[in-house]
Amino acid sequence: MMHTYALPHIERLEPYALGEQPKPGRTCAKLNQNENPYPPSPAVLEALRSMPEESLRRYPDPSAGALRAAIAERTGLAAEQIYCANGSSEIISLLFKVFVGPGGRAAVAEPGFGLYQTEAAGHQAACIPIPLLPDYRLDIDGLLSSGADALILIHPHAPTGLLTNPEELERLVRSFQGLVVVDEAYIDYAPAGSSVLPLIEQFPNLLVLRTFSKSYGLSGLRAGYCAGSRELIAAFAKGGGIYNVDALAQKLALAAVRDDAYMRGSVARVVATRDAFAGELRRRGYDVLPSSANFVLCAPPVTGPDARTIYRKLVERDIYVRHYEHPRLRGLLRISIGTDEEMEWLRRELDALASNSG
Incomplete structure (x- = not known):
């Protein structure tokens, strides 16, 4: 076997796992890395x-x-x-x-x-x-x-x-x-x-x-x-x-x-979208933790598809959210807040998945 020359503790290291990256050249909603959906100042x-x-x-x-x-x-x-x-x-x-x-x-x-x-x-x-x-x-x-x-x-x-x-x-x-x-x-x-x-x-x-x-x-x-x-x-x-x-x-x-004023305005837009989106999720039966960040962590309703299934189906539709295998998070989705248009796209797809599961 080829020698890597790395120190033993580096050989054993588990690298940090990033969220799935979108496929090049496709229009997508990238809602899995908590990035700002709006341009800088x-x-x-x-x-x-x-x-x-x-x-x-x-x-x-x-x-x-x-x-x-x-x-x-x-x-x-x-x-x-x-x-x-x-x-x-x-x-x-x-x-x-x-x-x-x-x-x-x-x-x-x-x-x-x-x-x-x-x-x-x-x-x-x-x-x-x-x-x-x-x-x-x-x-x-x-x-x-x-x-x-x-x-x-x-x-x-x-x-x-x-x-x-x-x-x-x-x-x-x-x-x-x-x-x-x-x-x-x-x-x-x-x-x-x-x-x-x-x-x-x-x-x-x-x-x-x-x-x-x-x-x-x-x-x-x-x-x-x-x-x-x-x-x-x-x-x-x-x-x-x-x-x-x-x-x-x-x-x-x-x-x-x-x-600073521009940044505050950008933040206010994200917070308004976050709170509105969290309300939409709750009306659909999701359990949503109260967020003070630019994302929400939520559990899908037990009557529909589970978190992992939703995650996989959304990727097929070019929407990327975050799903974890950690035992405390396996039944949850973390969704970054995007533009109002991206969140509306996500809402439509979530509704479609819920209808199809019924």
Whole structure:
């Protein structure tokens, strides 16, 4: 057998499983990766068109200084409390490299975002799964009693879309002596005042992750950041690479941050569609968790086809939603919120599947 030359723990690694990708050249509704259905700000597109040639042949600002300053202004933090990276996925990898390390233990809510387990295994760290409560909410006490070196939670949680009570989150951060990582990829879709960013000044063990992939509509760009105490961010800078945020990403992300009003308008459209679609599902007998993200997690009515059958039939119709084999999720579908037209297409197909099953 050919030698791969990879380290043994990498050989054993289970890669993160992405949602099924659409077939090239076909019109589809891609509702399985929680992308923004609307384009980024016109300011971003103008920044792209005006990108000077010099910026491409010179190395970018290694500190992403202008972008960090703009994020700091928006969040009310200092630039020294912001670290920018090549998407929040790079930050997830770095937090295991810098703060957990080989033999370290991180507790994560299960089921959740599988990339955390993948990155933990890649850095020879252990992930301690803390099952969600029967109502799919986070088990705060279970996380606190896990014996882990770090706690990782998603707020709102994925794939449920549920928010955790702010007082409970503060209790967790206050009670835990190690690092607490709060992934706020979907926070812009949650009610105002839901973020834990204001707690950073009070708790030096709190690290908050953010991405440009969701509310800013820049999944194809790869840009993200984390916020925390100056000491945490300085450690990230030591452990991170150089030039990890390219010049194009810095310029376009900066334009996006500066057009906050456009992002808010885009979010409002998605939230309105989300709430209307959830209501339509409930009227059809679906059990839908109350979502504060840009997706819904739902169980089909027991009188019709099951979740896996619906998933397969929708793929045949060029509609892509997410179905998981995890025992807690096997009977559920996670549906990203698309345009009103895409959601209407999905509703028609769901109705057709229900009629055919009868």
